[in-house]
Amino acid sequence: MRIEAFGFPELVRLSVFAGRSSAYFARVDADAWIRTAAAVRETDGRLISLWGAEEAPGTFAISAAYALEDGILWLQLPVAGGHGDSDGYPDISAVFPCATRMQRAVYDLVGLRAIGAGDTRPWLNHGNWPADYFPLQKLSSGTERFQSQEADYPFVHVDGDGVHEIAVGPIHAGVIEPGHFRFSVVGEKVLRLEERLGYAHRGIERLFEHVSALDGHRLAGRIAGDTTVAFTWAYCMAVERALNGRIPPRAQWLRALLLERERIANHLGDLGALGNDAGFAYGLAQFSRLKEDWLRLNNQAFGHRYLMDRIVPGGVATDIDPRFIAAMLTQCDQIDAQVRVMQKIYDDQSGLQDRFAGAGVLSARVAEHFGVCGLVGRASGRKIDVRIDHPYAPYHEVQVQAVNDDRGDVAARVTVRFNEIYESVRLIRTLLSDLPGGSIVTPLEHEGAPSRGVGWIEGWRGDVFIALETGTDGNILRCHCHDPSWQNWPALEHAIIGNIVPDFPLINKSFNLNYAGHDL
Numbered sequence: 001m002r003i004e005a006f007g008f009p010e011l012v013r014l015s016v017f018a019g020r021s022s023a024y025f026a027r028v029d030a031d032a033w034i035r036t037a038a039a040v041r042e043t044d045g046r047l048i049s050l051w052g053a054e055e056a057p058g059t060f061a062i063s064a065a066y067a068l069e070d071g072i073l074w075l076q077l078p079v080a081g082g083h084g085d086s087d088g089y090p091d092i093s094a095v096f097p098c099a100t101r102m103q104r105a106v107y108d109l110v111g112l113r114a115i116g117a118g119d120t121r122p123w124l125n126h127g128n129w130p131a132d133y134f135p136l137q138k139l140s141s142g143t144e145r146f147q148s149q150e151a152d153y154p155f156v157h158v159d160g161d162g163v164h165e166i167a168v169g170p171i172h173a174g175v176i177e178p179g180h181f182r183f184s185v186v187g188e189k190v191l192r193l194e195e196r197l198g199y200a201h202r203g204i205e206r207l208f209e210h211v212s213a214l215d216g217h218r219l220a221g222r223i224a225g226d227t228t229v230a231f232t233w234a235y236c237m238a239v240e241r242a243l244n245g246r247i248p249p250r251a252q253w254l255r256a257l258l259l260e261r262e263r264i265a266n267h268l269g270d271l272g273a274l275g276n277d278a279g280f281a282y283g284l285a286q287f288s289r290l291k292e293d294w295l296r297l298n299n300q301a302f303g304h305r306y307l308m309d310r311i312v313p314g315g316v317a318t319d320i321d322p323r324f325i326a327a328m329l330t331q332c333d334q335i336d337a338q339v340r341v342m343q344k345i346y347d348d349q350s351g352l353q354d355r356f357a358g359a360g361v362l363s364a365r366v367a368e369h370f371g372v373c374g375l376v377g378r379a380s381g382r383k384i385d386v387r388i389d390h391p392y393a394p395y396h397e398v399q400v401q402a403v404n405d406d407r408g409d410v411a412a413r414v415t416v417r418f419n420e421i422y423e424s425v426r427l428i429r430t431l432l433s434d435l436p437g438g439s440i441v442t443p444l445e446h447e448g449a450p451s452r453g454v455g456w457i458e459g460w461r462g463d464v465f466i467a468l469e470t471g472t473d474g475n476i477l478r479c480h481c482h483d484p485s486w487q488n489w490p491a492l493e494h495a496i497i498g499n500i501v502p503d504f505p506l507i508n509k510s511f512n513l514n515y516a517g518h519d520l
Helices: 030-042 099-110 204-210 225-242 249-277 281-302 322-348 350-356 364-370 374-378 410-433 485-495 501-511
Strands: 022-027 046-056 059-068 071-080 163-168 180-186 189-196 451-458 463-470 476-482
Touching (some): 022 451, 046 099, 059 463, 099 485, 180 501, 225 463, 249 281, 249 322, 249 410, 249 501, 322 350, 350 501, 410 501, 485 501
Antiparallel strands (some): 059 071, 180 189, 451 463
């Protein structure tokens, strides 16, 4: 369904720039809020994100971003403040189940309640926050007295003969981000898994209120270190849309080069870790070596191993020296050949395939139910890739070839990673061979009027989304950041059902979802 078909009376098209990725904004009432959610679902659209804001003291709004045929639809519903039964906004989790945790987070951060929601447990607030403290309300100073003891979380209990619980985390053995996993099991077979996240919450969205729109890219790039390129590009895209900026073609192509290099680096690391989790240490050693070589060339060519702060509003901070173009093309040949050798080794290892095949199956039905996206969705038959479906520059010129698998198990997610490496290598060769000339940055200026913009980038886990609102002084009124892990974490709870507990680390790694980018 096309966005203009909804017939919103005050539909605003946000600034357009190179590519075929459009964005629209509309203020709606409660009836239109509910009707739109149902219509989007019926026409195979997706809920990208949901968030709240206090527009002025005591004045609130709830927003939702939907992916439709011709781009993003950003809806905003004015909402009455207060904590009465009638204060809040209509629940849409019955239409989009992935909205459940987003709505719980909205209440914790802003104090807006989803009317009629079935699950209203705290999500980001672990009981340490003072009563009636909502960090994104404008009167919250951050100096309130916090509690040192967490509240008990009401996990869902499973009853029955022989059922017991296993608690894992939030502190794990190894350098791993914090997250709690509560297993209900009979013997070692998992009947239910429930996750408790939010331990990596750092108040990122409140921090954005203290920086100007033209400086916020540095904060965006530190939301999640393994996704710094995608988050920074999404942020800069939002700023550029808000300020009606035009980006030099060379900068757009260099941005895509950085994004594909970030994608390959993470897939190399994951393939090694997946081999190691299945007892194949040789895979970890080889892929770690390949990833390290990849990161070292990042540092030599762009000045940072993980490419942090390379994308800036208006373009990129660093051009590429011609001698590194040749080095990258040579490295692409080497990576392509060596990864294909490793894939054959993985395929021929009966022990690996025994662990991979049939483990952690995420059916297409469950993936569709939760709106699963990114590589996890593509490994369950969901052909979703923003670079293909809504191509932004330069992907409307350098076209991406779809990579997907319909098996939905660990083996499928491994295969998708291998094939995405090959596709990204192909894209890098194309980008480097036809790199446009010219400047790498266009200065941007805030013109003094309030503005809005969105950024939507296909990161290595899935689509990263940022919605930005600025004031007359160029400062950020609200910057909402969304990682695809919001959609994919609930699906992991279903993928583990029927598997044994020792397979969870392998299944979890095959998803490799974000903690920091999710918790903000």
